[in-house]
Amino acid sequence: xxxxxxxxxxxxxxxxxxxxxxxxxxxxxxxxxxxxxxxxxxxxxxxxxxxxxxxxxxxxxxxxxxxxxxxxxxxxxxxxxxxxxxxxxxxxxxxxxxxxxxxxxxxxxxxxxxxxxxxxxxxxxxxxxxxxxxxxxxxxxxxxxxxxxxxxxxxxxx
Amino acid sequence: xxxxxxxxxxxxxxxxxxxxxxxxxxxxxxxxxxxxxxxxxxxxxxxxxxxxxxxxxxxxxxxxxxxxxxxxxxxxxxxxxxxxxxxxxxxxxxxxxxxxxxxxxxxxxxxxxxxxxxxxxxxxxxxxxxxxxxxxxxxxxxxxxxxxxxxxxxxxxx
Numbered sequence: 001x002x003x004x005x006x007x008x009x010x011x012x013x014x015x016x017x018x019x020x021x022x023x024x025x026x027x028x029x030x031x032x033x034x035x036x037x038x039x040x041x042x043x044x045x046x047x048x049x050x051x052x053x054x055x056x057x058x059x060x061x062x063x064x065x066x067x068x069x070x071x072x073x074x075x076x077x078x079x080x081x082x083x084x085x086x087x088x089x090x091x092x093x094x095x096x097x098x099x100x101x102x103x104x105x106x107x108x109x110x111x112x113x114x115x116x117x118x119x120x121x122x123x124x125x126x127x128x129x130x131x132x133x134x135x136x137x138x139x140x141x142x143x144x145x146x147x148x149x150x151x152x153x154x155x156x157x158x
Numbered sequence: 159x160x161x162x163x164x165x166x167x168x169x170x171x172x173x174x175x176x177x178x179x180x181x182x183x184x185x186x187x188x189x190x191x192x193x194x195x196x197x198x199x200x201x202x203x204x205x206x207x208x209x210x211x212x213x214x215x216x217x218x219x220x221x222x223x224x225x226x227x228x229x230x231x232x233x234x235x236x237x238x239x240x241x242x243x244x245x246x247x248x249x250x251x252x253x254x255x256x257x258x259x260x261x262x263x264x265x266x267x268x269x270x271x272x273x274x275x276x277x278x279x280x281x282x283x284x285x286x287x288x289x290x291x292x293x294x295x296x297x298x299x300x301x302x303x304x305x306x307x308x309x310x311x312x313x314x315x316x
Contacts, residue, residue, distance in 0.1 A: 026241035032190030032198035039231045040190035040198030046241035073197045082240070083184035083204035 006144045009158030013150050016087050016138045019080055020051040024116040028079040029058060031069035043069055048115040049080065056091055056131040057111055059099065059119035070129055071096065078131070087138045091131035099126045164302045167316030171308050174245050174296045177238055178209040182274040186237040187216060189227035201227055206273035207238065214249055214289040215269055217257065217277035228287055229254060236289070245296045249289035257284045 007015065019025065027049040035041035043065045050057040056078060060067045070076050070093050078089040097104040099119045107128055112118040119126040136151035138144075150158055165173065177183065185207040193199035201223045208215040214236060218225045228234050228251050236247040255262040257277045265286055270276040277284040294309035296302075308316055 028186050028188075028202065028237055028241065030186075030188035030200040030202035030235075032200040034198065035231075035233075039233070040192065041231075041233065042188040042190040042200060042227075042235045044186065044188035044202070044235040044237050044246065046237065046244055069200075073193075073199075075193075075197070075199065077188075077200045077202040079186055079202050079204065083186065086204055088202065 004140075006147065007140075009147060009150060012138045012144075012147075013156065013158045016136065016150060017051075019087055020049065020056070021114065023114055025049050025080065025114075027056070027058065029066055030077045030079070031066050031075075032073060033065065033069040048117060049078075050111040050114040052107060052110045052130075054133070055094060056089060056133060057107065058129050058131070059111060059115075059126050060129060061125050062098075062127050063125065067127060067129070070131075076131060085140050087136065089131075089133045090135040091133050093129060094132040095128075095130040097128045097130070098124065099128060100124050104128055162298075164305065165298075167305060167308060170296045170302075170305075171314065171316045174294065174308060175209075177245055178207065178214070179272065181272055183207050183238065183272075185214070185216065187224055188235045188237070189224055189233075190231060191223065191227040206275060207236075208269040208272040210265065210268045210288075212291070213252060214247060214291060215265065216287050216289070217269060217273075217284050218287060220256075220283050220285050225285060225287070228289075234289060243298050245294065247289075247291045248293040249291050251287060252290040253286075253288040255286045255288070256282065257286060258282050262286055 026046050028046050031043045032040045045066055047058050074093045076091050080087045134154050137148045138150055139148040184204050186204050189201045190198045203224055205216050232251045234249050238245040292312050295306045296308055297306040
């Protein structure tokens with residue numbers, strides 16, 4: 001709990017972009033896939049994030065559950081920041097590129113410039129997933145729950 | 159990246175329990191539910207955690223997507239800690255109790271003793287979800303990926 005006044009939308013957007021473009025920032029990636037039964041099964045992993053042209057870019061092993069779930073469902077929910085200064089992004093898969101794909105070259109440079117590792121050094125098994133945000137929410141404490149939605153249907157509200 | 163030697167299993171278990179029992183610790187709760195179409199939809203929120211008798215206990219609004227997804231699927235995946243010192247728990251729903259249920263009284267006391275809020279003060283719409291860990295993993299950097307599984311099928315391996 002704190003006693004700070006809630007931030008306005010403009011401040012939250014500036015803080016959100018500062019967080020998403022921070023060097024070596026990580027993101028929790030929540031995905032869903034079919035379970036052993038018919039019950040959908042949640043998955044959650046932390047990975048490095050790059051923010052490139054208003055897209056969230058992650059690099060994941062092609063055979064990972066995260067890659068499989070995003071590829072088949074087209075969707076993920078990302079959480080960034082400590083839990084009392086959160087940014088949540090509901091995203092859709094826009095592009096998927098092998099890290100060795102010549103078409104991924106500029107993306108790879110920009111990913112490596114922000115993240116603290118370069119998946120091109122990890123072998124051929126990695127893919128960049130380019131994720132387009134549809135909704136972005138940001139809040140710190142309970143007094144910031146009102147006004148937490150900064151983007152809806154892919155458009156900034158602030 | 160760091161240059162520290164990987165922790166052994168015993169140390170990871172001690173660190174994990176220290177984290178899970180820390181006052182006012184939060185947890186990322188990933189769940190899955192049916193989407194608008196047949197595609198499973200991921201959800202992710204940060205909430206306060208209490209660790210009671212080797213169970214993860216969260217308090218959520220009865221009408222929330224998190225409560226609905228866990229109730230219908232029986233499962234969730236929890237992420238605790240900064241992303242470079244993570245503990246991941248695959249859990250199953252063991253019990254669900256309204257915060258006003260007299261049978262929840264001891265649980266409520268223990269939840270309030272660890273969390274920094276008491277859902278009993280928030281009205282009748284909250285439930286405690288008691289989540290039994292089936293698998294627990296803990297790692298810091300890439301050198302701790304081997305040996306990251308501390309619990310499997312509900313039993314500590316270390």
